[in-house]
């Protein structure tokens with residue numbers, strides 16, 4: 590579902606990379622925590638929209654994915670394993686698409702996924718770690734969400 594009724598902004602992945610690099614030049618490695626926090630704040634916003642529609646759990650995560658795909662963020666697939674972990678593969682990520690860097694991890698998306706899963710799955714004390722990244726030459730970004 591598109592974000593109807595809200596102002597939308599089109600920004601290229603190159604612009605996002607330039608903003609990210611500028612923050613890194615200004616504040617150093619602290620940019621990692623700042624981007625994770627920004628991702629969490631963004632996920633709060635999207636999660637509130639989905640929760641207001643009465644959706645929870647995996648159904649809510651599917652709706653979130655649909656919203657983000659339609660908004661051009663990325664294409665994602667979720668995998669729930671028996672250990673209670675979630676794997677997320679993200680293709681054509683806006684955060685890594687313009688990057689070609691050894692250290693090009695997707696910190697904004699890591700924070701975003703962590704907060705979204707906490708809110709929509711009602712899980713606590715979780716951590717999202719990026720295992721693969723398009724910016725490092727992988728075919729997709731892959732995140733593992735641990736409880």
Ligand SMILES: [Zn+2]
Nearest residue numbers: 685695722730
């Ligand atoms: Zn990545």
